[in-house]
Amino acid sequence: MRITREQNERLTRVENGAPMGEVFRRYWIPALLADEVPEPDAPPVRVRLLGEDLVAFRDSNGEVGLVDAYCSHRRAPLFFGRNEECGIRCVYHGWKFDVNGNCLDTPSEEPGARLRFRAGIKAYPVHEAGGIIWTCMGPVDSMPEPPDHEWLRAPETHRGVSKTNEACNFLQAIEGGIDTAHSSFAHNNDLSNNRSLRALDRHPELDVDLQPHGFTYSSRRRIGGGRVYLRVYQFAMPSTQIRSVRLSWHGEGEEASYPALHGHIWVPVDDHNTAIYNFAYSADPGQPMPENWFEDHEHEMGRGPEDFKPGTFWLVREPANDFMIDREIQRTRTFTGIEGVNTQDFAIQTGMGRIVDRSQEALGSTDLAISTARKLLLDMTDRVRRGEPMLGSAPEDHNGTRATDMLMAEDEPWREVSKDLTAAWY
Template sequence: MRITKEQNERLTRVEGDAPMGQVFRRYWIPALLAEEVPEPDCPPVRVRLLGEDLVAFRDSNGEVGLLDAYCSHRRAPLFFGRNEECGLRCVYHGWKFDVNGNCLDTPSEEPGTRLRFRAGIKAYPVFEAGGIIWTYMGPVDTMPEPPDYEWLRAPATHRGVSKTNEACNFLQAIEGGIDTAHSSFAHNNDLSNTKSLRALDRHPKLEVELQPHGFTYASLRRIGGGRKYLRVYQFAMPFMQIRSVLLSWHGQGEDAEYPALHGHIWVPIDDVTTAIYNFAYSARPEQPMPPNWFAEHEVEMGRGPQDFKPGTYWLVREPANDFMIDREVQRTRTFTGIEGVNTQDFAIQTGMGAIVDRSKEALGSTDLAISTARKLLLEATDRAERGEPMLGAAPEDHRNTRAADLLIAEGDAWREVSKDLQSAWY
């Protein structure tokens, strides 16, 4: 899909009243990880979503609040507030707010004043599932039921979730994630291995099918011997990809592989910054993942503890240090010379600039998923302006969806052979 400069602005801008921001406000979106507010009365944390500054806290009863970042009295920052006795108390004059934004106390005013009844602040509804605090920031009359993706139903013993921040617009992060062809190049971490499935065919054939949740797209690679390597991906509007993979786990002197599904959710922090939520879960309800399996996967991706700036979700490898590219490693061992699959993606995506000019692109046949996503997102801006229901927002649109990864015969119809694998098992 050829994108004009005007369409690019409509697709990428999310702050204020921007049309794409209004799209995101009509879905439940991740606001923060549950681990960021781990226990009752823990310190509040700053949250920024769609260009809006907020503060999150978990009250004495374990309920999470997501409020305007500033006190209604003098706009003092509530990040410095005291989280106590089922409320967040501003340290400037002691005004206190509950998880719903109600003002509970105005101790700097005369006793008995009714000021607190009109001093409440903005609060967004939240929903906790899958290790994530989700929020809805749109009109009340268009609010769907909370999400019910299959991975949210997997127990904690079967899944893992993490977060990474990225310094670019959300759309180029999404487009990098749903671009299946680049994995044959950017993520070739062993130049000597010419027999890997993605190295055997570096120009996959893509097919796309529209779905109630967004779309399904299939990548088909010819690998010889009358076989094809099939990967069936799901894109759930407006921001989630799900795919299937065998995750390796190395423990007790034995190597093992476990069938799993994993993916990403790309959430706009503002126009030029994105939070990426990474998740993985066991493909089989009867098979919990081994201890440390997700942590080991994160290290392989370049998202281990040592890869982050202390106390943040920002990577140590960043544009300012050219992602620590090693040109000798690039020449002799890996395609990019950059360590970590996640980091390789970030280097390319942020290197395009904060918001890439898509009017200068020359798309090819392997960009079908990207052009489909753009089309659906542009249509979503029109739906939001007309007040229509959003594609994939209702739980029944996405709850039965999963991805698949398998070898098939040349003559097999991929839709048929992967049909059962694309239905939720949880």
């Protein structure tokens, strides 16, 4: 699908009532990690979503509020507020608000003043699941039920979640994630290994099937001997990808391979920045994640504790230092010379600029998933305009899917052989 500049604007802009921002407001989207507000009366946290500045806090009863970043009195920043006695109190004049935005107290006014009954602030509904605080920022009368992805049903012992910020528009981050062909190149971290599955066939064949949740897409790589390396992915609207992974891990003195599923949720912070929520979970409900598996997975991705600027979700490797590219390693060992799979993606995606001009592209056969995602997102802007429900927003639309990868014979129908492995087990 060739994108015009007008379509590119419609696809990428999310601030100030832009059509794509209105699309995201019709879904439940992550606002922050639950660990960012770890306990009752913990310090409030700044949140920026869809170009809107907010503050999150967990009150004395453990309920989470997501409210306007500024007090209704003189617009003082509530980030500096006192989180106390089931509300956040502005430190400028002491006005206090609960998790629903109601003004509870105006101590700078005379006792009994009724001003507080009309001094409430904006508050958004929240839902806590999977280690994430979710919110729905659209009209209440069109708000769907909270999400019910398979990984959200996995027990805490079976899953992990993390967060990373990226300095580019959400769409080029999504498109990097759902581009299966680039993994044969950008993520080739061993140039000496020409027998890896992705090196044996660097131009996979793609299929895309539209689904109630968005779409299922597959890549098939012919690896010789009549065999095919099949990967089946899920893209759930508006911005979630699920894929299969099998990583090595070390435990109890032995090395093993652990089957899991992982993915990303790309959330627009504003037009020019994106928050990525990374999740992984055990493929088998009867098998919890081995100890340290998620931490090892994050380290391989380039998202270990040492990879972040202290106290932030921003990577140390960034555009300002060219992602610490090592040209000698690039020449001799890895395709990019950049450490960390996640970091390699960020280098390419942010290197395109904050918002890439898609009207200048020349798409090929391996870009089928990308063009499908664009078409569906554009379709959703039309649905908002017509007041229609969003694709994939209802729990029953997305709660039965998972991803897989496998080896199969060239003459086997991939949809049939993968059917049982792409249906939820939890």
